[in-house]
Amino acid sequence: MRLYRLLICILFLATQPLFTAKSFAQKQTRKPNIIYIYADDLGYGELGSYGQKKIKTPNLDKLAKEGIRFTKHYTSTPVCAPARCMLLTGRHGGHSFIRGNYEMGGFADDKEGGQMPLPEGTLTIAKVLKNAGYVTGAFGKWGLGMNNTTGDPNKQGFDYFYGYLDQKQAHNYYPTHLWENGKWDKLNNPVIDVHRKLAPDAPDSAFNYFKGKDYAIDKIGDKAQKFISDHQKESFFLYLPMTIPHVSLQVPDEAVKEYIGQFEEKPYYGDKNYASTKYPRSTYAAMITYLDKQVGEIMEQVKALGLDDNTIIMFSSDNGTTFNGGTDANFFNSVAGLRGMKMDIYEGGIREPFIARWPGKIAAGITTDFVSVQYDMFATFSDIAGISAPPSDGISLLPVLTGKGKPKTREYLYFEFGEKSGEIAIRFADFKAVKSGVRKNKNAAWELYDMRSDEKETTDIALKHPEIISKLDVIVKKEHLNATVKEWEFIDPKF
Numbered sequence: 001m002r003l004y005r006l007l008i009c010i011l012f013l014a015t016q017p018l019f020t021a022k023s024f025a026q027k028q029t030r031k032p033n034i035i036y037i038y039a040d041d042l043g044y045g046e047l048g049s050y051g052q053k054k055i056k057t058p059n060l061d062k063l064a065k066e067g068i069r070f071t072k073h074y075t076s077t078p079v080c081a082p083a084r085c086m087l088l089t090g091r092h093g094g095h096s097f098i099r100g101n102y103e104m105g106g107f108a109d110d111k112e113g114g115q116m117p118l119p120e121g122t123l124t125i126a127k128v129l130k131n132a133g134y135v136t137g138a139f140g141k142w143g144l145g146m147n148n149t150t151g152d153p154n155k156q157g158f159d160y161f162y163g164y165l166d167q168k169q170a171h172n173y174y175p176t177h178l179w180e181n182g183k184w185d186k187l188n189n190p191v192i193d194v195h196r197k198l199a200p201d202a203p204d205s206a207f208n209y210f211k212g213k214d215y216a217i218d219k220i221g222d223k224a225q226k227f228i229s230d231h232q233k234e235s236f237f238l239y240l241p242m243t244i245p246h247v248s249l250q251v252p253d254e255a256v257k258e259y260i261g262q263f264e265e266k267p268y269y270g271d272k273n274y275a276s277t278k279y280p281r282s283t284y285a286a287m288i289t290y291l292d293k294q295v296g297e298i299m300e301q302v303k304a305l306g307l308d309d310n311t312i313i314m315f316s317s318d319n320g321t322t323f324n325g326g327t328d329a330n331f332f333n334s335v336a337g338l339r340g341m342k343m344d345i346y347e348g349g350i351r352e353p354f355i356a357r358w359p360g361k362i363a364a365g366i367t368t369d370f371v372s373v374q375y376d377m378f379a380t381f382s383d384i385a386g387i388s389a390p391p392s393d394g395i396s397l398l399p400v401l402t403g404k405g406k407p408k409t410r411e412y413l414y415f416e417f418g419e420k421s422g423e424i425a426i427r428f429a430d431f432k433a434v435k436s437g438v439r440k441n442k443n444a445a446w447e448l449y450d451m452r453s454d455e456k457e458t459t460d461i462a463l464k465h466p467e468i469i470s471k472l473d474v475i476v477k478k479e480h481l482n483a484t485v486k487e488w489e490f491i492d493p494k495f
Contacts, residue, residue: 031133031235031385032358033311035302036377037295038087038239040080040141040170040246043321043329044351045336046288054263054332055285059296060315060355067313067357068366068401074373074427075319077417078342078349080167081115081143083318083374084241088124088144088156090378090392093416094479097122098144099488100419107168107195109176114166116485117145118156123390125378126157129237132387135159137231139224140241143167147182154181158239162223164216170243171195171274173250174212178219187214194248197270207267210275215252217244221294225301232305237381240298241318244291245284247325248275255286268326280326312358312384312401316374320349339457345415345423345434346457362401370400371427373413414479422490426475431465432457433472439490446472 044050047057049064076086077093085091085098093099098116105113118124126136137160138153145151146165153161164170165179174189189212198206224240249268259282268280277283295315302311321327321334322342329341340346354372356362375394382389383396393414399405412428422439425432434447434457446469448462462469476491483489 030310033236033238033302033307034129034134034381034384035238035298035311035313036240036381037298037313037315038084038140038241039291039315039317040241040243041319041322041342042245042288042291042317042353043332043334043336043341044338044348044353045333046245046321047353049355050353051336052332055288056258057288057292059292059299063295063299063313063315063357064355066359066364067355067362068368070354070372071367071369072371073316073352073354074350074371074413074415075317075352076373076375077415078319078344079417079419080141080246080318082417084141084143085118087318087374087377088126088239089118089122090125090375090389090394092373092375092393092414092479093418094414094476095393095481097484099416099483101143101167102485102487103168104146105166105168107171107193109191112146112166112169114146114149114151115143117149117151120150120155122150122156124157125381126153126237126239128157128378128382128387128390129385130157130159132385133235134385135231135234135236136239137161137224137227137236138239138241139163139220139227140239141167141170141243141246142241143170147179152182160227163220163241164243170216170246171248173216173243173248174210174214175216178216180223185219187216187219188212189214192275194250194275195270195273196276198276200269202269202276204278207276207278210248210250210277211253215250217242217290217294221297225298228298228301228305228307232307235385242291242294245287245321245327247273247322247327249277249280249283249287249326250275251283251287251290255290256282258289259283259285263331270326272324272326274325277326281328281331284327284332309360312356312361314354314356316354317352320344320351337456343417343420345417345425345436347432347455350415350425356401358401363403366403368400370397370407371413372397372400412475414475416480416491418483418488418490424476424491426472427451431468433462433468435472442491 048061102116140163263281265281270276335348338348340348378392379389379396383398395408415425417423
């Protein structure tokens, strides 16, 4: 009997290294986890790592310190829904199915209709990664169709969704409900009309109308962290489009207290829409710091679970800072002195922070001026996953991220925005060309700016470079496909 036990022990010890080696090999060959965090209306200059002086963002600054920071990264278009569509499908504004915030329904719960849905058969990066063996989850603001449409995130490649389906509902951080895989998740909040205005002589108690008990960001953050915990032994893609700092200005009182007294400010009574607040500057700063804390919690969780070395965490924003709802872009220098804001195709409207951290793969403390755009992420995520990327309008940024190899060369970035006046931009070499007012004047003049010396786009040098201007309309003709709805078609209308 003793000899039998000895033989069993020897056999176990002899085979143990094999089991360990096998486990190690499985860990090494498992596809990297991808976490992409997407802020909403966060300006280029609103993080400490991008020059912000008044708002505290220690976790995102740490993310930049431990990874790579891009200084010339662009959103695909300067408003919410189309930016999300282009990010997930890898298409620029001249090719994207969704090119604007096409609203369906109203603000009230019984009028919730969402935005124009992604059509059936859309190839999203979630579908690509799911097909490659990833578990996929989206948490936050969707804006690409309701649960009863083809745009349902569960029909567009996401195994799990939690958050706002309708962007209009996301104007309120204390909603009556959020959506979980096509079903209501009722929250402990009253019905709040965030667009109700207060009288200038309203008492302090009137501001309490815009407060609730269940803060949507907490609910979304908790669900995202549970997703990571539940799938820590699998390869996962976590898309986290948080709604901060998009107005309304709403955040728990404890967060606002961190800033009250630091700024000179007056109450906001809703005259530029969205919820009123007694401390608009403090609330706005607190919202961004609140977002930063959510990012910090995810960073800590990934590290605690031992996933750091096999997880890339990325952060960016969908467009430049907003101009209404009690915000004060000038006070915070929200776009770092750049021209324009949300809904502008100038730098302040489309240049975004972009940070990526991946220990052992991305060197720490790197800054790059490589010109990139969010429709590059489709190819980038595919490359990170080690799979061939389906055709898209972007290129893989993995060589830039890791410093290994060279990215594919391209002549220009193309931007097309059908809302507002109808705007086009082309970013190429050291220049950027802009054409505005195309909806009323198809032959509107091109503006040209030297991005080496004039990033604030103050001096139009188009007349000095006729050889460049002559090529721009050719590029537009090449890149533009007719839009799916007439409201977005301003370059070649057929009506």
